[in-house]
Amino acid sequence: MLEDTMKSFHHINAKTVDEAVNLLERYGGRAKLIAGGTDLLGFLKHRILEDYPEVIINVKTISEAGDMKEDSEGLKIGALTKLADIAGSGLVREKYRLLAEAAESVATPQIRNMATVGGNLCQGVRCWYYRYPHEVGERFLCRLKGGKTCYALTGENQYHSIFGALNGCVAVNPSDIGVALLALDARITITGLSGTRVVSVDDFFRSLHHDREAQSLVTEINVPCPNDEAKQAFFKFSSRKSLDFATVSLASVIPMKNGVCENARIALGAVAPKPFRAVDAEQLIKGRVVNKAAAEAAAEASVKQALPLSKNSYKVKIVKALLKRAILSGVK
Numbered sequence: 001m002l003e004d005t006m007k008s009f010h011h012i013n014a015k016t017v018d019e020a021v022n023l024l025e026r027y028g029g030r031a032k033l034i035a036g037g038t039d040l041l042g043f044l045k046h047r048i049l050e051d052y053p054e055v056i057i058n059v060k061t062i063s064e065a066g067d068m069k070e071d072s073e074g075l076k077i078g079a080l081t082k083l084a085d086i087a088g089s090g091l092v093r094e095k096y097r098l099l100a101e102a103a104e105s106v107a108t109p110q111i112r113n114m115a116t117v118g119g120n121l122c123q124g125v126r127c128w129y130y131r132y133p134h135e136v137g138e139r140f141l142c143r144l145k146g147g148k149t150c151y152a153l154t155g156e157n158q159y160h161s162i163f164g165a166l167n168g169c170v171a172v173n174p175s176d177i178g179v180a181l182l183a184l185d186a187r188i189t190i191t192g193l194s195g196t197r198v199v200s201v202d203d204f205f206r207s208l209h210h211d212r213e214a215q216s217l218v219t220e221i222n223v224p225c226p227n228d229e230a231k232q233a234f235f236k237f238s239s240r241k242s243l244d245f246a247t248v249s250l251a252s253v254i255p256m257k258n259g260v261c262e263n264a265r266i267a268l269g270a271v272a273p274k275p276f277r278a279v280d281a282e283q284l285i286k287g288r289v290v291n292k293a294a295a296e297a298a299a300e301a302s303v304k305q306a307l308p309l310s311k312n313s314y315k316v317k318i319v320k321a322l323l324k325r326a327i328l329s330g331v332k
């Protein structure tokens with residue numbers, strides 16, 4: 001019979017980023033970081049992964065990573081900032097509105113009060129094969145766990161990728177914050193054993209997916225300020241209005257001048273193994289008067305490369321609808 005209780009582990013409060021990194025070095029793959037715990041504790045309770053950590057390194061005790069402030073380069077968000085603080089910040093609501101809306105769309109007030117932005121970016125995928133609780137039956141040794149098979153490819157794939165696989169896995173990344181940060185062209189600072197690096201959102205999610213056990217710490221997120229004329233939008237389509245992950249989400253920043261689109265960054269969520277740039281749609285509206293025809297052409301272009309699986313072609317229609325809505329928002 002399978003046990004349904006959590007195993008015991010050592011809990012260490014790290015006081016500084018350096019201390020957390022040193023602890024990661026000391027314990028290697030036997031340690032796991034914890035911030036708000038809203039994702040990690042579920043993983044441990046249900047024994048999703050075979051390797052159970054012996055040591056949990058609490059990063060909430062690192063005071064240097066909990067601030068949010070603006071300077072001439074934009075917004076600096078410490079990795080321990082709570083989603084509730086992002087959603088409720090007057091500054092974020094005024095100048096980085098889509099980020100506040102993305103944070104507000106996550107889960108429930110209770111979860112947003114615990115969940116940190118760093119933890120949101122690093123959360124595990126929600127694929128039901130990957131997350132199959134060990135107490136229910138044997139784990140699925142899927143591609144993301146190092147196995148040979150992605151069970152969703154030929155199985156229940158309603159909520160999976162329509163833009164192909166990464167590393168043989170078609171689970172989508174569930175982070176709403178990641179989608180918002182991709183549209184905002186943010187940079188993510190990571191500190192690990194090999195030092196500190198600043199990476200784009202795209203690079204961050206690619207390496208997160210390939211190397212889930214990477215022993216490094218997200219410390220800060222830098223978000224350049226969109227110009228005043230930019231239209232910002234965040235839309236999330238899900239089966240329920242609250243407490244639901246996105247079926248498809250979209251975040252966009254579209255700077256406009258006299259009705260003409262000067263530039264565009266459009267990011268889609270829950271459609272690919274990492275937040276996905278709708279580059280074809282962006283190219284189509286750049287330099288054009290934004291109207292219904294342009295929005296429809298961009299929506300069609302955005303799904304040109306879609307490869308829906310057996311049960312998720314409905315997502316293609318949602319992508320097109322959200323894209324048109326984002327491009328036409330505020331257009332008379």
Ligand SMILES: Cc1cc2nc3c(=O)[nH]c(=O)nc-3n(C[C@H](O)[C@H](O)[C@H](O)COP(=O)(O)OP(=O)(O)OC[C@H]3O[C@@H](n4cnc5c(N)ncnc54)[C@H](O)[C@@H]3O)c2cc1C
Nearest residue numbers: 033035036037038039040115116118119120122175176218
């Ligand atoms: C019911 C429910 C509904 C949800 N709905 C949504 C939703 O709609 N949209 C959405 O985006 N998310 C959703 N989530 C996920 C939720 O947002 C995440 O659980 C949360 O953001 C994780 O943050 P945390 O601080 O609790 O992370 P933790 O649970 O503490 O950690 C999560 C993972 O990140 C790692 N980690 C944590 N901090 C760092 C760091 N600074 N650097 C490196 N690694 C780190 C941990 O080791 C762990 O692997 C939902 C979760 C639940 C339980």
